[in-house]
Every structure is written in structure tokens, then in C-alpha cells.
Amino acid sequence: MKTYTSVIFWMRTIACLSIVCIHSITTTFSKMNHVEHDTLIRLIQLLLMFSTPLFVFISEFLLAKNYHVTTKPGFFKEKLIYLGIPYILINLGISYFYLKPDSLQQYIRNVGDTMFHGGAITYFIVIIFQFYALHYLFAKYLVKLKPLPVVIGSIIFATIYWAFRQFWPQPDLPIIGLFWEREGWMLFFGWVSYFLLGFYIGIYYETFMTQIKKYTWAIILGTLLAITILVTNYVSGFSTWVESKRFDIPFYVTMVILMFFLFSAYIKYVPKFILYISNYSFCIYAIHYFFVHDLGLLNGDNPFKNIVFNLIITLCLSICVAYLFNLFKFGKYIVGGIGKIKYEKVYESYQVGKMD
Template identity: 70%
Template sequence: MKTYTSVIFWMRALACLSIVLIHAITTTFIQSDNIGKGTLIRVIQLLLMFSTPLFVFISEFLLAKNYHTSIKKGFFKDKLLFLGIPYVCINIGISYFYFKPKTFTEFLGFLESTMFHGAAVTYFIVIILQFYILHFLFSKYLVNRNPILMVLFSVLFATVYWGIRQFIPQPESPILAWFWDREGWMLFLGWLSYFILGFYTGIYYEKLMANIKKYTWLILLGTLLSTAFLIFNYVSGVSTWVESKRFDIPIYVTMIILLFFLFSAYFKYVPKFIIFISNYSFCIYLLHYFFVNQLGLLREDSAIRNIVFTFIITVTVSICLAYLINQFKWGKYIIGGIGHIKYEKVYESYKHGKVD
């Protein structure tokens, strides 16, 4: 009987739903001209910024957990097919349907921006592909290093990287200025902590889960403090950016990830809804941007109702469209594939103690 890793279902489902909610909040404020007026909602949005980092973390965690320091034959070919082709197709779609170019030349300009300059939500796929290359090149070296020291160093490095972009003025040099622009998002440097954490939690997963309960209060305290630090920086004006490319996000996301593992150590059961959303998570991530910005306001005087309305409609339409397109053999190459994990099999494994 197959053993399922319960934390992955939770991570995928909550990360993709949070991404949609983040963009539902953003589009509501834009359409109602209330940006900056809903502090509480913006803080909630800020706290959801673990979403994209969580997606890229999952990619390395699963690779390290399943293959350790090796990579199966044909791995890169498969990833180019199932990640690379949807990356191109979705960017073509965004360049046309979202940006609405008036000429073919303008369309090509938008396509260049989405493909190579991080102008679309698809940039996370580029980061994931870089993680795979890093794993191939450095996994045999990393496995012999001290995991705790490496994680701490990588969090510090990522913090400094985002801090430099945030607090130091963009230099005049075209080459250096490149790191301050959207292209800087697409480099693995700012996301390095999630790669390192994903690698070591994947390599030492069994040991981590056997001992994590010993650190329950430490993880809870660390999560509380990193959350408080994040909120303080925003409310006090130290950093008013509401995005995942902040200097205080790496430590916050690290604690959120550890909190997920801690939660899964105590609760193995995975609800049917979470498995369902997890199966559709990649498609939801890729498709939601076509709809979340196109819906009008439900009510001008209620931001909450409009956010909920936009969120529910966007998730529902994205799932329906993903299902329809994936009925064709080529569908998974266009908008990403749907997972085929059955709740019944997971539940059966859960009853037999095969869900870890």
C-alpha cells in the first residue's frame, strides 16, 4: 500500500487558494480605488505571502524526499514538457487576454515581458526549474553539510538579498540594475532559503517527523515572533510592500513551513476537499489570473463581500476550465495537468497508518 505525505496536500491546497485570495484582494482595492485604506485586509494579504514560496519549496522537498541526491532518467525532459510548455502557453494567453495588445508588435512586447522579465504570475515555474538544476549540481555536496547551519545561512542570504533590493537605491549600471528590476524575482538567489530548506527536510523527512514534536513550543513561538515582526514592519512603515519579495519574508515563510510539518505530525487525516484542491492546485495557479482581474465589483460599499465573491468565482471557473481542457490529451501541456490522487486511497492508507 502506497504511503502518502499528508503535509503536501495541505501545502498545495492552501498555497493555491491563498494565491487566488491575494489577487482577489488586490483587484478589489484597485477597482474600488481603496488601496491603502483597508489596513486589516492588507495585513491579512501580507500574511498570505507564504504562498508562492511554498509552491517552490514543495518542488525541491519532493525531489529530495523521493530521489535524495539523484535524479531519475528523463527527469528534465519530463519537467520541460509538463512545466515548460504550460509556461509558454499561459504566457501567450496572458500577453493577449490580460494585457490586450492592439498590435502584433505590442503583443510580442508583452510576451517578452511575461516570458523573460517576470511580468506574469508564471515566474515561479522559472524558479522551480532553477531548483532542479541546483539539485542536480549541488545535492551530493549539500548532503554532507550541517543542515541547521545551511538553513540559517540561506535564510540570512535571502533576507540580505531582498533587503538590498528594498532599501538600497537601484544603481545606474544596467547590469547591476537588472537585479533590482523584475528580473531579480526570477533568479534563485532570493528563493535560495526555500531550496535549502526543501532539500534538507526532504532528505531527512523521517528524522524530522520523528523529532518535530519535541520543538512544538519553539516552532509556535518562532512563528508568532516572525509574524509579529512582519506585521510591525508593515504597520510602522519600515516596509509597506505587500508581496513575497520582502526582506522579512524568508524567516516568516521558514517558520510557516515548519508549522505545516508540526501540524502534520499531530494530524495525519486529510479531508476530501483538501485533496481535491491539491489535485487542481497547479491549474488553479496558472488559470486564475485570467479571471480574477476581469470580474466586476459585487458591491461598491463592501470590500469583504467583493473579495469573497471574486475568490469563489475565480476558483470555481479555474477548476471547471482545467477539467474541461484536461479531457483532451494535449490539455495538460497547455494549462498544466490535474493530479489523480483519490481520497478513498488516501483514507484507506490513513486507516492502515500509511499516511505520514
């Protein structure tokens, strides 16, 4: 019987719902400009910024767990088809339907921005492809190193990378200056800590899970510390960016990831809803942008109600569109494929695990 990694279902679902919630908050405040931006809601939005890093972490974790230092034959061809084609088509769609060009020339510029300059949420697919390339090139060397110093070093590196972009003035040099633009989002440098964390947890997954309960309080306290740093930096005005490209995010995301695995060590059960959203997670992430910013206001003076309204409607529309497209043979190449993991199989695996 196949054993499922239950934490992945939780990660995909929470990350997926969080990213829709983030954009629901953004669009609510952009349309309710007469309403003061609630600090509490902004803090909630900030604390949800683990979403995209979690998605890219999952890609490397699964690759390392399933194939260790290798990749299966045809791996890159398969990923180019199932990730690359949706990347192109969704960017073509965003460039027209969301950015609304006035001319063909403007549309071409929009396509260039979304496709090559990180101008759309699809940039996370570019990061995932970079992770695949890093795994292919360096996995056999990384596996020989001690994980803890490498991961800690990568968190420090990523922190410095984002701090430079945030606090150091952008130089006038043509190439180096691009690191301060959206192109800097698309490079793996700021995301490398999630790659290495995913690699080592994936490689040593069984050992990791047998040991993680010993560090329960360390992980909980570390997470609280990371949250405190994040919130303090925002409330004090030291760093008011609300995005995943902050200097204090790598440490925070690392602790959130460890909390997911700690949770999984105690609770392996996956509810139907979690599995259902997990199966649709890539589609929701990829196409929700077509809806979330075009919805009306449910209540002109209550941002919370509008956020919930946007979240629910966007989620439902994204699932319906993904389902309809996937009824056709080539639909999965347009909006991404839907996972086919059955609840009964996961539940059966969970029950066997309990008996073990």
C-alpha cells in the same frame, strides 16, 4: 501500500487558495478606489505571502524526498514537457487576454516581458527549474554538510538579498541594475532558503518528523515572532510592500513551513476538499489570472464581500476550465495536468498509519 505525505496536500491547497485570495484583494481594491484600503485586509494579504514560496519549496522537498541526491532518468525531459509547455502557452495567453495589446509589436513586447522578465505570475516555474538544476548540480555536496547552519545561513542571505533590493538605491550599471527589476524575482538568490529547507527536510524526512514534536513550542513561538516582525514592519511604515519579495519574508515563510510539518505530525487526515483542490492546484495557480481581474463588483462599498465573491468565482472558473481542457489529450500541456490521487487511497493510508 503507498504512504502519502499528507502535509503536501495541505500545503498545495492552502498555498493555492491563498494566491487566489491575494489577487482577489488586489483586484477588489483596484476597482473600489473610492473605498479606503482597509489595513486589516492588507495585513491578511501580507500574511498570505507565503503562497508562492510554499509552491517552490514543495518542488524541491518532493524531489529530495523521492530521489535524494539523484533524479530519475528522463526527469528533466518530463518537467520540460509538463511545466515548460504550459509556461510558454500561459504566458502567450496572458500577454494577449490580460495585457490587451494594441498591436502585434506590443503583443511581442508583452510576450518578452512575461516570458523573460518576470512580468507574469508564471515566474515561479522558472524558479522551480532553477531548483531542479541546483539539485542536480549540488545535492551530492549539500548532503555532506550540516543542515542547520546551511539553512540558517541561507535565510540570512535571502533576507539581505531582498533588503538590498528594497532599501538600497538601484545602481545605473546595466547588468547589476537588473537585480532591482523584475529579473531579480526570477533568480534563485532570494529563494535559495526555500530550496535548502526543502532539500534537507526531504532528505531527512523520517528523522525530521520523529523529532519535530520536541520543538512544538519553539516552532509556535518562532512563528508568532515572525508574524510580529512582519506586521510591525508594515504598520510602522518601515516596509509597506505587500509581496513575497520582502526582506522579512524568508524567516516568516520558514516558520510557516515548519508549522505545516508540525501540524502534520499531529494530524495526518486529509479531508476530501483539501485533496480535491490539491489535485487542481497547479492549474488554478496557472490560469486563475485570466479571471480574477475581470470580474465585476458584488457590492460597491464592502471590500470583504467582493474578495470572497472574487475568490469563489475565480476558483470555480479555474477548476471548470482545467477540467474541460484535461478532457482532451493535449489539454494538460496548455493549462497543466490535474492530479489523479484518489481520496480512498489517501484515507486507507491514513487508517493504516493510525494502526501503526
